[in-house]
Amino acid sequence: MHTHRIVSIIDDDESVRIATSRLVRSLGWDVRLYASAEDFLDSGEISDVACIISDVQMPGITGLEMQRRLLDGGIMLPIIFISAFASETVRRQALGGGAVCVLSKPVDGGAVSRCLETLPAEGGEPH
Template identity: 90%
Template sequence: MHTHRIVSIIDDDESVRIATSSLVRSLGWDVRLYASAEDFLAAGQIGDVACVISDVQMPGMTGLEMQRRLLDGGIALPIIFISAFASETVRRQALEDGAMCVLSKPVDGAAVSRCLETLQAEGGEFH
C-alpha cells in the first residue's frame, strides 16, 4: 500500500520552518515549506500531503482559517498546530475541527514525533 510521506510545514517565521523541517525530515518524512496559509492553498499540492504542521497566528490567513477553508472544500487533512499563544479557545476550536495536536512553541520534537507516529499508526492514508 502506498502511503503519502509528505508533511507540509506552514509558518511565517523562517527559522521555525527550517527547524521544524529538519526535525520532521529526521523522522523519515518528506517536507514542503510554506511561508503562509495562502501559499499552501495556492500551491495546489494538497493531494499527496499526509499531514500539515501549521502555525496558528500568521499574517493574513490564520491556521484556523486555513483549516476551515480546507474543511469547507471537503478536505480533512490531519493538522498539527503549533502556537506561541494557544489559548484554550484556540485549542478547543482546532481540535473540534479535527486537528490532531495543538502544540506550544518552542516546538517539542518529542511531541511532534508522537503526533506523526499516531498518524502512521492510523495508516497514514487520508482522503
C-alpha cells in the same frame, strides 16, 4: 515509493520552518515548506499531503482559517497546530476542526514525533 509521506510545514517564521523541517525529515517524512497559508492553499499540492504542521497566528490567513477553508472544501487533513499563544479557545477550535495536536512554542521534538506517530499509516506497502 513513499506516497502520502509528505508533511507540509506552514509558518511565517523562516527559522521555525527550517527547524521543524529538519526534525520532521529526521523522522523519515518528506517535507514541503510554505511561508503562509495562502501559499499552501494556492500550491495545488494538497492532495498528496499526509499531514500539515501549521502555525496558528500568521499574517493574512491564520492557521484556523486555513483549517476552516480546507474543511469547507471537503478536505480532511490531519493538522498539528503550533502556537506561541495556544489559548483554550484556540485549542478547542483547532481540535474541534479535526486537528491532531495543538503544541506550544518552542516546539518539543518528542511531542511532534508522538503527534506524527498517531497518523494512520498509508502507502507503506509495496505495489
